[in-house]
Amino acid sequence: MKRFSVWVIPVAQVLIALVFVVLVYAISWVGETYTFKGSSFEPYDPYFGDSIYLEYDAFKGRQDVETGTVYVSFKEGEEGYAVIDRIESKPFFGGIRANYYDRLLYIEEMGSYRVSQDEIDAIKGKQSFTVQVDVSPWGMLRMYEIESNE
Numbered sequence: 550m551k552r553f554s555v556w557v558i559p560v561a562q563v564l565i566a567l568v569f570v571v572l573v574y575a576i577s578w579v580g581e582t583y584t585f586k587g588s589s590f591e592p593y594d595p596y597f598g599d600s601i602y603l604e605y606d607a608f609k610g611r612q613d614v615e616t617g618t619v620y621v622s623f624k625e626g627e628e629g630y631a632v633i634d635r636i637e638s639k640p641f642f643g644g645i646r647a648n649y650y651d652r653l654l655y656i657e658e659m660g661s662y663r664v665s666q667d668e669i670d671a672i673k674g675k676q677s678f679t680v681q682v683d684v685s686p687w688g689m690l691r692m693y694e695i696e697s698n699e
Contacts (some may be wrong), residue, residue, distance in 0.1 A: 566600055576691045580683040584625075601695070602661050608653060616650050626643075668695065
């Protein structure tokens with residue numbers, strides 16, 4: 550029994566880590582893919598990190614909710630880019646947690662994109678981007694591709 554109890558905690562930790570890895574990939578397996586049009590308010594700078602910070606056109610404008618934490622879902626707009634479908638102050642199934650303040654919606658997971666070494670030359674000095682995002686039915690999202698519009 551003593552030999553078994555030594556392995557219980559490490560095995561449980563490994564299983565929990567594997568569940569989180571599978572959960573991230575499950576977003577792409579069962580989620581919807583949306584295309585967002587974004588712009589960089591701080592261009593890529595190799596000296597200060599490997600992330601680019603983005604703002605999205607679909608997130609600007611007055612919404613009928615209180616300032617603070619909101620939940621939002623998306624649909625594909627007429628131009629092929631994602632637009633806000635539903636926004637509420639209370640959680641709902643499929644809603645992504647966001648912050649709304651001063652006519653701007655901010656989703657923390659979409660605020661920055663980590664740039665891989667392969668993508669650096671394609672985005673260096675650019676300001677306008679198209680970003681592919683998978684959104685799961687349970688409200689998680691995964692950004693996986695960025696392309697310059699310029």
